[in-house]
Structures are given as structure tokens and as C-alpha cells.
Amino acid sequence: MWYPIADHHDVIPRHTARTSLHGQELVVWRADDGNVNVWENRCLHRGVRLSIGVNDGAELVCRYHAWRYANRSGGCTYIPAHPRDAPARTAACSTFPVAERHGLVWSTLAGGDDASEPPSIEQLGNDAFVLRARPVRAPADVVLGLLEELNWAPFGSDDTADAAVERTRVPGGVAAVASERGVEERIIFFVQPVDSSRCVVRPVRSGEPTDSVAALRHHATILADVVERAERIQSARPAAPTAETPVAIPTAPPRPERLRVRIERKWATAEKIAAFDLVEADGGNLPTFLPGDHIDLHLPNGLIRQYSITNGPGETAHYRIGVKRDPASTGGSAYLHDRAKTGDVLKISAPRNRFALRRNVPSTILIAGGIGITPILAMAQALDRAGLDVAVHSFVSSEGEVAFRDVLDRLGPVVHRYVGLDPDGTAGVLKHVLTSPDPGVQVAACGPPPMLDAIQTIADAAGWDEDAVSFEYFQTGDIDRSSSFTVELARSARTVKVTAGTSVLDAIRAEGLDLDSSCERGACGTCALPVLDGEVDHHDVFLSPAERAAGATILTCVSRAASNRLVLDL
Amino acid sequence: MITLHDYVLSANCYKVRLLLAQLNLKFESVDVDFHPGREHKGAAFRRLNPMGHIPVLVDEDFVIRDAHAILIYLARRYDDGATWYPIDDAHRLGSTAQWMNFADATASTLSAARLVVNLGYDLDLDAARTGGHETLRVLDEHLWFGEREGRAWLVDGDRPTLGDLTVFPDVVLAEEGEIDLLDYPAVRRWLDRVKQWPRFVVMPGVFPFGTG
Known part of the structure; x- marks a missing residue:
């Protein structure tokens, strides 16, 4: 059952409103994109009320330990006490359905298909005028009973005479028309059950009268009398047991392995770069993303490609990705450029992250090569919004290759653009940018492998701590697959022969064993396995130099054995 | 000094x-x-x-x-401009004094409940809470109509007065006396507005507006 729980005055920008429905306390807040959120008023962490938190326009930030929750999905996006770890993907506030109608904000505690939308009240038409809501310390049924007998003089009439009032019950309230000597006034009194002993009367009038404040005062006086009578009735009643009916809070839906999305918009954001807005195919919320996240796109031709989410915090209505046409495309970017069109439905993975962005360092240097700007955009916007110092160094081959110019323009002077530099020129800029290592600065870079290699070399030479610099590769070079060797799978008690031209992953799967993989280019880490014995010939770009040297992990899609035999924990 | x-x-x-x-x-x-x-x-x-x-x-x-x-x-x-205590305007001065007296009513109700809960004072808690809700109802209605009439503060005019300044502390701390502000949305919005004064300062139990 849907009830109005607030009106449009209550959900002003950057405010957190508080209310309750059937004993379930709610926080209600409007994000800067206009979306209204209705959530359980409780931080996942210490249970403190989120309504004392901060609505920053994109996320709601808990006042206690600054856990951040995203607009729409309620997913936790950042836990300051664990800056190196992304929050668990399942950590999300309980969210409730929300709709705005007749100037009111509606919600329901029922999950699923019980009621897919609030009632539309025909009598109100399109020009509903919200009167002042009144909280009442009496249960909804007492107040509804009084409203069903309510007489009042319509605003603008001689209020001493008796008016004729007709009343009917409607879902969640009483609809009434008062008329007197040709003056007619139609009002629906909705009643929000706050808990078993309290409610809020939310009257809405059909049409805004000329002297609106006088009308509001007229009706406030009428309603004050109802409130007084209801509270008198309630206080004369024997004390009722105070136990509330337990409310079943809808739990967050399990995170789907594959999501269906629809291409809402496709456009050319730069030369050879197509941008896509992807929305949930059935109109639901998309899973929460973190800055630096990517999604796997499962194309109808069977290919799987990874693309970074470019969105800023709170931009949760769609995922925006940028796809560069690869001249050597085997059907991935070519398909998306030439065949994919608005309205198409695609399968994607839930967002993943291997590019954790810390927000406990005061300053961040972001470096992007070409289309590598895509995850950098999400990170730059998140840091900027958090009030942290950020600089974006974007390298492009020509002005025409500048993608998502609107976002870059919005970020303003923190963006430095370098056009058409050769590798030496690029290295010169990078040396300048990375001159002085600083414990208060982190570096994150995304771009083609030669550029990232250059950054690694320059950062090492300048003395940057390995932990302070992170990379996102978007393509890898050719891999030498000429070796052959044996892989022992310790827990499965199998021995697998890996021949020239096949990968460890292929060989394991040929043996009938299941192993998840995603990019199959050594970039995402999905197919990683622990190494128990043997020496690894690393070809991935996922592991850090230290992890590679330790040799305790192998990315089975690309890496091979440097010894004759590898023992893996599978 | x-x-x-x-x-x-x-x-x-x-x-x-x-x-x-x-x-x-x-x-x-x-x-x-x-x-x-x-x-x-x-x-x-x-x-x-x-x-x-x-x-x-x-x-x-x-x-x-x-x-x-x-x-x-x-x-x-x-205060050179006499904005906080507007002595040059009889109506605004009278209204300012009226809301400063209202702050005495919040002291004997909202603040009294807080003294019982926080510092263990021996006062009538039920009476303090009942009275506290009565003052909050009056305040919420005044502020709600103020929003409709283009008045952001307790007293008419563009600037806040000692009326706002004296009523604010007991109200913002009301929940320490376990007097719930759930029923007073216009009061909660006004608390947000006060917290956005340029030189606003906090005390324990009072959070700044935004991440401040």
C-alpha cells in the first residue's frame, strides 16, 4: 500500500528529511539530479540515523564515520576507515519505492509487485495544491473517522454559514467536496500512518487559490480542530500496547551476475569514440558503482569487452561508457560502433573494480592516455566532489580525440591537456608531473601499455612508493605462447598438459574444471589462482611488480610457467 | 578585552x-x-x-x-548595523523580544528534558517533554508559514535576529532530551538555515551544515 510520506516542500536541495511509515523510520532526500530517495533511516555501520548526515547532492554521508551511500541504489561507495578497500558490493541501505504525485512524495513498505505505483487521484487533476500537513498523536483510524464527518466552509465563502460537504473514502484517505453558495472546494485528506499511535494528515486541494497563503491559514485552522479532537479521543482511550507490528524491510536484491541494460543514448563524443548511456532494461536501479569501476559488455556476437564507467558520484540513472574504435577490432568495438543502436538490449556484468581509489590522501594526480580518460573521469569527479585536491593530465593525439569534453570543462582548471606529443615529449611532461614523491599524493593512470611502462619507470626513478602509484591497462601486447609445460591442480588431483598455443585457462577448462574469467587479456584478475610450487612466467598487467616477484599468484589466461611444472591451488 | x-x-x-x-x-x-x-x-x-x-x-x-x-x-x-537587535524598527524589535521570551519557554521544556537525561537533574521529565512538543508545534507552524510568505527567519526581514539565535540552541539539542523532531520538518529546515550562517560555530551535540 502506497502512502504519501512527505510533500515537495520537504525535499529541498541538500536537506535530509525524516519521517516514519508504520513504525519504519525513513530518511528522505533529493539528489541534485532531482531523484528522491526513501531509505531506512539507519547507517549500516553503527545504526545511527542517516537523517543527521549530509546530503551532498550525489550521496548521503553518515555523520558518524562518513560512510557514503549512492543516490538511487543506496549502495555504500566509500568507507573512510578502509581507504584501500572497496566496500562490499552487497553493502547497501534498504531502499523503498518512491514516486512523486500530486505534489506529494509517496512510498510503500511492500516490496515486489504488490503495488507498482501509487494511486492517481482523478479528482485532483493536474494542479494539486498541497496544504499544510499536520502530525497527529492519534492513530490513522481515529483521524480518518473524524475526517469522514468533517464539515468546513470552502475558502472564499462566508464561513459562518453551513456548507454542504460530501465525503468518500479513497485509498489512503478521504476525498471531500465542500460547497456553499456557488463556492466549491475539493480536498483529499491523505493520512500517513506514522506508527500505531501517530499519523500525519496530508491535505491536497484541487487547484491553487489566488490568495494562497490565506487559503493555507484557513485550512490550517480547520485541521487544527481535527487534530485537537483526535488527540482528545486518543488520550481518553485506555493505553494500548505499544508494540509495533514488525515491518519486513525489503532486503536488497541479490546482485545479479548478468544484468540486462538498454542503450538509452548513443552518440559520438569524439573522433572514433562512441559514447553510450546504458539503463537497466526493466527500469530498475543499476547496481552501485565505485570510481574506477568497469563493466563487462557481453555482445550479441559472443565477444566480451570491458569498459570503464565514466559517471560522477550520484549519477546513478545510467552507466556512461566511451568506446574507441580499434582498427584491428575483431568485432568488439566495431560492433558497438557500427551495429549497436539506441534501444538495443545488452547483457553486462555488475561493476567491478581493481583500481581502488583512496580518499584519505589529500592530493591525487590522475594521468590518462587517449581513451584511458574514461575511468579517470569517474575518479576525478569523485575526488572533486569530496573536496580533495586533484589534477588530471590528459594526453591525446589530437583535439578531435578529446572525449567527454563537457565533463572535462566542468572540472575546469584542474584538467591539463597535452595534444600530439611524441613518446619523448610525453616522457618529458610525465617527469615534470612526477618530480617529487610525496606521501600526501597518490597517482593513478590509465592508458596504453607503453605510456604506463613509461610512468612506472619515471615513478620508480623519482622514488615514488609502489603503493602510491596504480595503473589501469586497457590493452596488452602479444603474448609468447610457444612454451609447453605441466600444471598440477593440487585440490583436484589432476595433472594438465599445457601445449604451445594454448593457455593454462584453456587447458584447465579442457579438463572439465570450471574457472571464472573475464577479460582473458591479463588485465582484470578474475582468473587468478594461487601458486603452490613452480616458477611463473608473468604476462599479465594485473599484478604489481612485488606480487610478480613473489610468484604466489598466476593469471591463468595469459601467464605461463617458467619451470617445467606448476602446482596450482585448484 | x-x-x-x-x-x-x-x-x-x-x-x-x-x-x-x-x-x-x-x-x-x-x-x-x-x-x-x-x-x-x-x-x-x-x-x-x-x-x-x-x-x-x-x-x-x-x-x-x-x-x-x-x-x-x-x-x-x-553590532553597528543593529541587525541582531533591531532597535530602529518597533515591530521587528518587539518581535525579536517576543522570540527571545519564547527561548525562555524552550529553556523550561526542551532544555529541562536535556538536563534530566544528560546531567541527571531532578525535574519533571514528562511535563518537560509535553511542554517541549507544544513549543515545537508553535515554532514549526510559524516557520512553515514563513517559508510560504518568503520569511526565512523568526522575525520579518532579510536578516536573522537574536530571536533566531536564542531559540536555536535548545531546539537543535532537543533530541538529547529525547524529544523527537520527527514531527517538525519546517523546524529541521530552519536549523539547516541557521547552520549556514557564515560564521556559524558548533558545540558538542551540534553538527555543522554539510561536511563543514
């Missing part, structure tokens, strides 16, 4: 600190051991204020007690 005999958890001392900040005045805070030491009832403090109350303000050799009296003194002495 201004000296404030002060207690960090006192809403009345907070009023004075709020105005000193708004007027950009430097001052020295002398901590009075109000709880549990009851220093304000001791002989030494009573030489400064025979009533045994905080706050007391000393400006050079002028000694003045009682929060609202201190505020009127500071506003008259240091």
Missing part, C-alpha cells in the same frame, strides 16, 4: 559564543566547572554573579550576567 565565564555544554553559554562569532569578536573563555563541580554555586563565582548562574561576561570592567542580557549588550555595543 572580553571574558566569558563559560561552560561548553551550556546552551545559554553557546548563545553568547554564537553572537561573539557572528560579530567577529575575540574573547577569552574561562571554563566554569558546572558539572559535576557546581563551581557556579561556589562563593568565588558568586562574587562575580550572586545569582550563581552562567554565563557571565566581563568586557573591560563591565560585568553582565544572564545570556539574553549579555546578547542585548553585545548587539548594542558592537
Whole structure:
């Protein structure tokens, strides 16, 4: 059952409103994109009320330990006490359905298909005028009973005479028309059950009268009398047991392995770069993303490609990705450029992250090569919004290759653009940018492998701590697959022969064993396995130099054995 | 040189600190051991204020007690535009005094409940809460209609007055006395507006607006 729980005055920008429905306390807040959120008023962490938190326009930030929750999905996006770890993907506030109608904000505690939308009240038409809501310390049924007998003089009439009032019950309230000597006034009194002993009367009038404040005062006086009578009735009643009916809070839906999305918009954001807005195919919320996240796109031709989410915090209505046409495309970017069109439905993975962005360092240097700007955009916007110092160094081959110019323009002077530099020129800029290592600065870079290699070399030479610099590769070079060797799978008690031209992953799967993989280019880490014995010939770009040297992990899609035999924990 | 005999958890001392900040005045805070030491009832403090109350303000050799009296003194002495205590406008001055008196009603209700809950005072908690809700209803209605009529503050005009400044502390701390503000959405919006004053200062239990 849907009830109005607030009106449009209550959900002003950057405010957190508080209310309750059937004993379930709610926080209600409007994000800067206009979306209204209705959530359980409780931080996942210490249970403190989120309504004392901060609505920053994109996320709601808990006042206690600054856990951040995203607009729409309620997913936790950042836990300051664990800056190196992304929050668990399942950590999300309980969210409730929300709709705005007749100037009111509606919600329901029922999950699923019980009621897919609030009632539309025909009598109100399109020009509903919200009167002042009144909280009442009496249960909804007492107040509804009084409203069903309510007489009042319509605003603008001689209020001493008796008016004729007709009343009917409607879902969640009483609809009434008062008329007197040709003056007619139609009002629906909705009643929000706050808990078993309290409610809020939310009257809405059909049409805004000329002297609106006088009308509001007229009706406030009428309603004050109802409130007084209801509270008198309630206080004369024997004390009722105070136990509330337990409310079943809808739990967050399990995170789907594959999501269906629809291409809402496709456009050319730069030369050879197509941008896509992807929305949930059935109109639901998309899973929460973190800055630096990517999604796997499962194309109808069977290919799987990874693309970074470019969105800023709170931009949760769609995922925006940028796809560069690869001249050597085997059907991935070519398909998306030439065949994919608005309205198409695609399968994607839930967002993943291997590019954790810390927000406990005061300053961040972001470096992007070409289309590598895509995850950098999400990170730059998140840091900027958090009030942290950020600089974006974007390298492009020509002005025409500048993608998502609107976002870059919005970020303003923190963006430095370098056009058409050769590798030496690029290295010169990078040396300048990375001159002085600083414990208060982190570096994150995304771009083609030669550029990232250059950054690694320059950062090492300048003395940057390995932990302070992170990379996102978007393509890898050719891999030498000429070796052959044996892989022992310790827990499965199998021995697998890996021949020239096949990968460890292929060989394991040929043996009938299941192993998840995603990019199959050594970039995402999905197919990683622990190494128990043997020496690894690393070809991935996922592991850090230290992890590679330790040799305790192998990315089975690309890496091979440097010894004759590898023992893996599978 | 201004000296404030002060207690960090006192809403009345907070009023004075709020105005000193708004007027950009430097001052020295002398901590009075109000709880549990009851220093304000001791002989030494009573030489400064025979009533045994905080706050007391000393400006050079002028000694003045009682929060609202201190505020009127500071506003008259240091607020050149007379915005906080608008003596040049009879209606606004009267309304300002009216809301300062309203702050006395919140002190005997909202603040009393907080003293019971936080400091274990022996006062009638039920009466304090019932009375607290009555004052909050009046305040919410006034502020709700203010929003409709283009009035952001308790008194007509573009600028807040000592009316807002004196009512704010007890209301923002009401939930410490377990008086729930759930039913007063217009009050919660006004608290947000006060917190956005340019030189707003906090006290324990009062959060700034935004991540501040």
C-alpha cells in the first residue's frame, strides 16, 4: 500500500528529511539530479540515523564515520576507515519505492509487485495544491473517522454559514467536496500512518487559490480542530500496547551476475569514440558503482569487452561508457560502433573494480592516455566532489580525440591537456608531473601499455612508493605462447598438459574444471589462482611488480610457467 | 578585552559564543566547572554573579550576567548595523523580544528534558517533554508559514535576529532530551538555515551544515 510520506516542500536541495511509515523510520532526500530517495533511516555501520548526515547532492554521508551511500541504489561507495578497500558490493541501505504525485512524495513498505505505483487521484487533476500537513498523536483510524464527518466552509465563502460537504473514502484517505453558495472546494485528506499511535494528515486541494497563503491559514485552522479532537479521543482511550507490528524491510536484491541494460543514448563524443548511456532494461536501479569501476559488455556476437564507467558520484540513472574504435577490432568495438543502436538490449556484468581509489590522501594526480580518460573521469569527479585536491593530465593525439569534453570543462582548471606529443615529449611532461614523491599524493593512470611502462619507470626513478602509484591497462601486447609445460591442480588431483598455443585457462577448462574469467587479456584478475610450487612466467598487467616477484599468484589466461611444472591451488 | 565565564555544554553559554562569532569578536573563555563541580554555586563565582548562574561576561570592567542580557549588550555595543537587535524598527524589535521570551519557554521544556537525561537533574521529565512538543508545534507552524510568505527567519526581514539565535540552541539539542523532531520538518529546515550562517560555530551535540 502506497502512502504519501512527505510533500515537495520537504525535499529541498541538500536537506535530509525524516519521517516514519508504520513504525519504519525513513530518511528522505533529493539528489541534485532531482531523484528522491526513501531509505531506512539507519547507517549500516553503527545504526545511527542517516537523517543527521549530509546530503551532498550525489550521496548521503553518515555523520558518524562518513560512510557514503549512492543516490538511487543506496549502495555504500566509500568507507573512510578502509581507504584501500572497496566496500562490499552487497553493502547497501534498504531502499523503498518512491514516486512523486500530486505534489506529494509517496512510498510503500511492500516490496515486489504488490503495488507498482501509487494511486492517481482523478479528482485532483493536474494542479494539486498541497496544504499544510499536520502530525497527529492519534492513530490513522481515529483521524480518518473524524475526517469522514468533517464539515468546513470552502475558502472564499462566508464561513459562518453551513456548507454542504460530501465525503468518500479513497485509498489512503478521504476525498471531500465542500460547497456553499456557488463556492466549491475539493480536498483529499491523505493520512500517513506514522506508527500505531501517530499519523500525519496530508491535505491536497484541487487547484491553487489566488490568495494562497490565506487559503493555507484557513485550512490550517480547520485541521487544527481535527487534530485537537483526535488527540482528545486518543488520550481518553485506555493505553494500548505499544508494540509495533514488525515491518519486513525489503532486503536488497541479490546482485545479479548478468544484468540486462538498454542503450538509452548513443552518440559520438569524439573522433572514433562512441559514447553510450546504458539503463537497466526493466527500469530498475543499476547496481552501485565505485570510481574506477568497469563493466563487462557481453555482445550479441559472443565477444566480451570491458569498459570503464565514466559517471560522477550520484549519477546513478545510467552507466556512461566511451568506446574507441580499434582498427584491428575483431568485432568488439566495431560492433558497438557500427551495429549497436539506441534501444538495443545488452547483457553486462555488475561493476567491478581493481583500481581502488583512496580518499584519505589529500592530493591525487590522475594521468590518462587517449581513451584511458574514461575511468579517470569517474575518479576525478569523485575526488572533486569530496573536496580533495586533484589534477588530471590528459594526453591525446589530437583535439578531435578529446572525449567527454563537457565533463572535462566542468572540472575546469584542474584538467591539463597535452595534444600530439611524441613518446619523448610525453616522457618529458610525465617527469615534470612526477618530480617529487610525496606521501600526501597518490597517482593513478590509465592508458596504453607503453605510456604506463613509461610512468612506472619515471615513478620508480623519482622514488615514488609502489603503493602510491596504480595503473589501469586497457590493452596488452602479444603474448609468447610457444612454451609447453605441466600444471598440477593440487585440490583436484589432476595433472594438465599445457601445449604451445594454448593457455593454462584453456587447458584447465579442457579438463572439465570450471574457472571464472573475464577479460582473458591479463588485465582484470578474475582468473587468478594461487601458486603452490613452480616458477611463473608473468604476462599479465594485473599484478604489481612485488606480487610478480613473489610468484604466489598466476593469471591463468595469459601467464605461463617458467619451470617445467606448476602446482596450482585448484 | 572580553571574558566569558563559560561552560561548553551550556546552551545559554553557546548563545553568547554564537553572537561573539557572528560579530567577529575575540574573547577569552574561562571554563566554569558546572558539572559535576557546581563551581557556579561556589562563593568565588558568586562574587562575580550572586545569582550563581552562567554565563557571565566581563568586557573591560563591565560585568553582565544572564545570556539574553549579555546578547542585548553585545548587539548594542558592537553590532553597528543593529541587525541582531533591531532597535530602529518597533515591530521587528518587539518581535525579536517576543522570540527571545519564547527561548525562555524552550529553556523550561526542551532544555529541562536535556538536563534530566544528560546531567541527571531532578525535574519533571514528562511535563518537560509535553511542554517541549507544544513549543515545537508553535515554532514549526510559524516557520512553515514563513517559508510560504518568503520569511526565512523568526522575525520579518532579510536578516536573522537574536530571536533566531536564542531559540536555536535548545531546539537543535532537543533530541538529547529525547524529544523527537520527527514531527517538525519546517523546524529541521530552519536549523539547516541557521547552520549556514557564515560564521556559524558548533558545540558538542551540534553538527555543522554539510561536511563543514
